Amino acid sequence: MSKVAEKVADSLYRKDYISEEEKEIYSYGYEILIDNIGKTFLLLMVGAIIHQFVATLVFVVVFTTLRSYCGGYHASKTWQCNLLTVILWGIVIVGTYTEAIIKQCEALTIAIAVVSELVIYQCAPVEHQNKKLTNEKKRGTEDVH
Known part of the structure; x- marks a missing residue:
């Protein structure tokens, strides 16, 4: 490549x-x-x-x-x-x-989805040494949290 x-x-x-x-x-x-x-x-x-x-x-x-x-x-x-x-x-x-299993555990599936969304909402965007966040993006995340 x-x-x-x-x-x-x-x-x-x-x-x-x-x-x-x-x-x-x-x-x-x-x-x-x-x-x-x-x-x-x-x-x-x-x-x-x-x-x-x-x-x-x-x-x-x-x-x-x-x-x-x-x-x-x-x-x-x-x-x-x-x-x-x-x-x-x-x-x-x-x-x-495993759709059948998930249907039987619908409440658990919904809980996992909600927790996942909360983690993303709280942690995103993620800064990395190879992908620096601009001040605008940092300010945007500070306003949200």
Whole structure:
């Protein structure tokens, strides 16, 4: 992935779309983009194979939206991030297979959902050394809490 990203950045540099100083930034950005597109494609394919395409699509949309607005855990290695994403997806898919159990424990399911929302409301957005929060976002969270 990194070699493909570097080639794309080099191509942009040779065509004078970006400066030499920007090559590393573009290469990193393309590497992340390629990784995320690949991960999404693979999740959707596996979801389709196990007849859980809709659940997988909902997971990808919700997970991506939550991460983009709330921040979250940032793994130090790409494989750790990918593994955590697959584990979370797996939990969602297992949850779809245990629908009968969840229906029997409806009160527990609602309680878990409410607690989850409260945790997100209280903790989001999450600041990380690689994703600093702007003063505006910090002020916005202070006003809410």
